[in-house]
Every structure is written in C-alpha cells, then in structure tokens.
Amino acid sequence: xxxxxxxxxxxxxxxxxxxxxxxxxxxxxxxxxxxxxxxxxxxxxxxxxxxxxxxxxxxxxxxxxxxxxxxxxxxxxxxxxxxxxxxxxxxxxxxxxxxxxxxxxxxxxxxxxxxxxxxxxxxxxxxxxxxxxxxxxxxxxxxxxxxxxxxxxxxxxxxxxxxxxxxxxxxxxxxxxxxxxxxxxxxxxxxxxxxxxxxxxxxxxxxxxxxxxxxxxxxxxxxxxxxxxxxxxxxxxxxxxxxxxxxxxxxxxxxxxxxxxxxxxxxxxxxxxxxxxxxxxxxxxxxxxxxxxxxxxxxxxxxxxxxxxxxxxxxxxxxxxxxxxxxxxxxxxxxxxxxxxxxxxxxxxxxxxxxxxxxxxxxxxxxxxxxxxxxxxxxxxxxxxxxxxxxxxxxxxxxxxxxxxxxxxxxxxxxxxxxxxxxxxxxxxxxxxxxxxxxxxxxxxxxxxxxxxxxxxxxxx
Numbered sequence: 057x058x059x060x061x062x063x064x065x066x067x068x069x070x071x072x073x074x075x076x077x078x079x080x081x082x083x084x085x086x087x088x089x090x091x092x093x094x095x096x097x098x099x100x101x102x103x104x105x106x107x108x109x110x111x112x113x114x115x116x117x118x119x120x121x122x123x124x125x126x127x128x129x130x131x132x133x134x135x136x137x138x139x140x141x142x143x144x145x146x147x148x149x150x151x152x153x154x155x156x157x158x159x160x161x162x163x164x165x166x167x168x169x170x171x172x173x174x175x176x177x178x179x180x181x182x183x184x185x186x187x188x189x190x191x192x193x194x195x196x197x198x199x200x201x202x203x204x205x206x207x208x209x210x211x212x213x214x215x216x217x218x219x220x221x222x223x224x225x226x227x228x229x230x231x232x233x234x235x236x237x238x239x240x241x242x243x244x245x246x247x248x249x250x251x252x253x254x255x256x257x258x259x260x261x262x263x264x265x266x267x268x269x270x271x272x273x274x275x276x277x278x279x280x281x282x283x284x285x286x287x288x289x290x291x292x293x294x295x296x297x298x299x300x301x302x303x304x305x306x307x308x309x310x311x312x313x314x315x316x317x318x319x320x321x322x323x324x325x326x327x328x329x330x331x332x333x334x335x336x337x338x339x340x341x342x343x344x345x346x347x348x349x350x351x352x353x354x355x356x357x358x359x360x361x362x363x364x365x366x367x368x369x370x371x372x373x374x375x376x377x378x379x380x381x382x383x384x385x386x387x388x389x390x391x392x393x394x395x396x397x398x399x400x401x402x403x404x405x406x407x408x409x410x411x412x413x414x415x416x417x418x419x420x421x422x423x424x425x426x427x428x429x430x431x432x433x434x435x436x437x438x439x440x441x442x443x444x445x446x447x448x449x450x451x452x453x454x455x456x457x458x459x460x461x462x463x464x465x466x467x468x469x470x471x472x473x474x475x476x477x478x479x480x481x482x483x484x485x486x487x488x489x490x491x492x493x494x495x496x497x498x499x500x501x502x503x504x505x506x507x508x509x510x511x512x513x514x515x516x517x
Contacts, residue, residue, distance in 0.1 A: 206413030266333030297324030
C-alpha cells in the first residue's frame with residue numbers, strides 16, 4: 057500500500073476510531089478472527105467507532121484505489137485479506153430495544169448475546185442461531201437458521217431494514233417495505249455490496265422454551281437416524297431440531313461425559329407449551345432410553361446450552377449439503393463418513409437440520425436466500441489444526457458428494473460455508489438467474505469490486 061503517513065493522518069483526523077499498521081504492537085491481535093487457521097495480512101486496519109467512520113474509510117479507499125475487507129465481530133470474511141484495508145466494526149455494538157414495536161436496532165459489531173440479554177428483559181427473543189457469541193448482522197446477512205426458525209422463519213425473514221455504506225461512500229437504507237433490490241440482495245448474499253452498519257429486526261414473544269439434547273451411543277446411531285426421520289414427519293412448526301453424529305475430541309472444553317466419545321444426539325427447541333414439547337420428545341425417550349437426557353424447560357436466554365458451541369477460536373472448517381430425502385444410501389453414507397471403521401476421522405460433527413415450517417412458507421420474493429425447499433440442511437464440521445487435516449476433511453466431504461451426487465440438491469446454505477469454498481462457489485448458493493441479477497446490482501453499486509472479499513459475484517454490465 058503506497059499511502060504516506062500524511063495521507064493516513066488525514067484519514068485519522070476525520071474518524072473517531074483508530075488506525076493500526078503492521079508495525080504497531082496491536083496489529084496481530086487486531087487482525088485475528090475466530091477462524092484460527094486463516095492468516096490475514098492487511099496493509100492497514102481501521103477500527104471504526106461509528107457509521108461516519110465507515111463512510112470516511114470507504115471514501116479514502118476509493119481515492120486510494122484500495123480494496124476493503126470487512127470484519128464485523130470476527131466470524132469471516134470469505135477469504136483472507138492480503139493487503140488493502142481491513143475495516144473492523146466490533147466497536148460499533150449498540151443495541152436498542154423498542155418493546156412496544158417488538159423490534160431491535162442492532163449495529164454491525166454487536167453479538168447476539170447483547171441482543172438476547174436486552175430483549176429478554178421484555179419477554180422477547182431474537183432469531184439467533186446456535187451461539188450468542190456470533191455477530192447478529194453477519195449471521196443475518198447469510199440467512200440465519202436458528203432454534204426458532206420453523207415457527208418464525210429465518211433471521212433474514214424478520215429484518216425491517218439494513219443500513220449500508222456502498223463503494224461511493226453513500227449511506228443507504230435498504231428496507232423490506234420498499235421492495236428494494238438491495239434489500240433483496242443483502243437478505244442472503246452477505247457483504248458483497250458494501251458495509252452493513254446496522255439493521256432493525258423483529259423480536260418474538262418467546263421467553264421460556266423446552267429444549268436440549270438426547271445423547272445416544274455410537275452403536276445406536278443408525279437406528280436413531282431412522283427414528284429421527286420418522287419423528288420429524290409429524291412435528292409441529294413449534295419444534296426446530298437436528299440430529300447430530302459427533303466425534304468429540306479429548307479436549308478440556310468438552311464436558312467430561314462426552315470427552316473423546318463418538319455419539320449420536322437429537323437436539324432442538326420447542327417454542328410453545330413446555331408440556332406439549334415434553335410429550336413430543338417422550339416419543340424418542342420411549343423408543344430407547346438415552347445415555348444422557350438434557351431436555352428441559354429453560355429461558356430462551358439460555359439457548360446457547362442447546363449446542364454448547366465453543367466461544368474461543370479453534371481451527372475448524374465447515375461445509376454443508378442439502379437434501380430432500382434421506383434414503384438408505386444417504387444414511388449409510390453419512391454414517392460411514394462420520395464414524396470411520398478404523399483410524400482418525402476428520403469430522404467433528406455431522407448435523408442434520410430439519411427444515412420446513414415458516415422457513416419454506418416465507419415470501420421468496422423478499423430475499424435472495426435460495427435454500428427454502430430443502431427438507432434437510434446437513435452441516436459438516438471438521439477440526440483442521442494443519443493443512444493436512446484440512447485436505448483430509450475435504451477428501452471425506454468430496455467422497456460423500458460424489459457418492460450422493462444424484463440425491464443432493466444444487467444449493468447450499470451460506471452460513472455453513474467458509475473460506476475459499478464460500479467465496480469461489482456462489483453457484484452453489486444461488487440459481488443462475490439470481491446470480492445474473494446480483495451481478496447487475498454489483499455493477500451498479502461496486503463496479504470496481506472494492507469489497508472483493510465478500511462473495512465472488514462478478515459485475516454484469
């Protein structure tokens with residue numbers, strides 16, 4: 057980057073945040089993200105304090121011909137920053153609840169934990185995912201498949217508006233009620249079009265839910281998978297659930313009963329009368345007594361306990377496939393991929409999310425999100441402490457995709473893709489005609505591809 061100290065000083069004089077350079081002692085910690093396996097090397101880091109800082113940074117980037125990589129809370133972006141400007145939004149973490157309107161104003165640096173806590177004071181809940189340690193805005197831009205999704209839809213289905221700074225350094229509001237193409241694109245295509253600085257979302261009147269996990273031994277995994285498919289056929293929309301095939305590492309962060317074990321689990325959340333939820337889960341308990349039973353009535357503010365996702369950075373990678381029918385062939389392939397007969401498995405979790413309900417019935421014209429009709433989204437997570445482990449993981453996943461190529465759907469879920477796979481394969485996320493429309497919007501709002509580390513959406517004249 058050819059900027060002089062004087063030019064950077066000019067930018068610093070216009071913003072309340074701070075500029076960090078590679079020679080500064082804070083540089084390594086400032087550029088670190090949750091994915092410990094990705095090494096970012098930006099030429100300049102700008103920690104924005106407000107939307108005006110974002111505008112000034114984007115204006116500066118345009119004048120200097122620099123690319124901008126946006127980091128909201130540390131989860132992302134799609135590929136490593138190499139040079140250019142890293143724009144960090146973690147200091148922009150304001151949350152404001154309107155209890156009468158049942159809405160929340162959320163800035164881009166706010167994590168779900170803060171929204172969850174403040175909404176709970178009024179008996180309300182946001183449509184967050186499995187972890188409150190994830191940024192609310194980034195999560196929503198990719199879809200938002202959470203534990204209330206079958207009852208209320210995806211997180212993006214409940215956004216009123218996004219505020220975004222585009223490459224021309226203009227602050228725009230993309231609102232649902234204006235049928236705006238930009239709102240449509242942001243609702244599932246992430247940050248390819250600018251810097252989303254805030255959003256307003258609808259909150260749900262949920263305070264107490266029936267949620268948890270039933271844990272079975274690996275020896276019961278095949279039969280449990282059969283039972284789970286049967287069980288989901290009659291579930292009400294109030295029940296969002298997943299079946300998990302898991303190889304827990306022998307790490308201190310794993311609870312002692314599960315540490316170093318391979319298991320199968322049914323987890324979920326019933327957003328309704330707890331007694332009704334208990335009766336539904338009893339169908340599984342009566343089939344076979346679990347090794348561990350963690351389902352109970354809990355405040356939704358404790359939703360993190362359902363998945364117990366790690367909060368500290370660890371070297372993992374995630375991918376996914378979608379499918380409409382878990383045939384005998386598909387079930388056998390998932391079990392074989394996850395539970396190897398001998399040797400090391402690169403898979404930590406294979407999590408089969410049951411879709412449907414409001415996810416499938418939401419208005420498709422309001423968002424670019426393409427995974428509406430799939431019956432199951434299958435998230436596959438692997439522990440990749442070294443490049444060899446990453447290759448091993450993708451070999452296993454490629455084997456699954458090859459084996460089930462005639463059964464899998466074309467589309468994938470954006471939030472369950474990471475790194476170059478997400479960046480380089482938007483064709484797995486959206487149909488051809490949708491990509492062409494996104495390309496035309498990209499040409500209009502970011503013709504020089506300033507935000508190249510979002511999805512690889514090619515500007516279409």
